[in-house]
Amino acid sequence: MSVIIRDEHKKALLTSWRAVFDGRSAKEVEVNACKKGLMLAREWERKKAILESDCLTLITSLNMDGSQKSALWYLVQEVKEIGSELAEVIFRSAKRERNRVAHELAWFGKRSCHTVMHVQ
Structure with missing residues (x-):
């Protein structure tokens, strides 16, 4: 699993993987x-x-009103609740090739078997 937080100029501010x-x-x-x-x-x-996220079904779930229940409904609701604490959050689908860095960090986390957070 990997996370990249970027600024409005797409510069990475924080990366995390595990x-x-x-x-x-x-x-x-x-x-x-x-x-x-x-x-x-x-x-x-x-x-x-x-x-x-490159998981289109997840992005669809995050953008729905919550009336559709799935096995991960409660986790999806948690994500929405955390997002509501930000000024604004947009859930958007992205092809894996568009964010190669996140994909590579996820594979690195899988191979290294430990958690890392790096602040720029």
């Missing part, structure tokens, strides 16, 4: 990464945030 051993599905790992990312954004910057 191995995930308890995820039951890729979507569960992704929703937990989104949760962690918004928690870090809430702690470091309370400005407008754009949360991007």
Whole structure:
């Protein structure tokens, strides 16, 4: 799992990655990464945030009104609640190729089996 917080000029301000051993599905790992990312954004910057994920079904769930219940409904609601503490949050789909750095950090976390946070 990896998180990158960037400024409005797309400069990385904070990166974090860790191995995930308890995820039951890729979507569960992704929703937990989104949760962690918004928690870090809430702690470091309370400005407008754009949360991007390559998991289209997750982004769709985050943008829905909550009437659709899924196995991860409660985690999705937690992400939305944390996002509501920021000035604004936009949930947007992004192709994996568009954010290669996050993908590589996630693989690094998986291989290294430890947690790292780097502040620029």
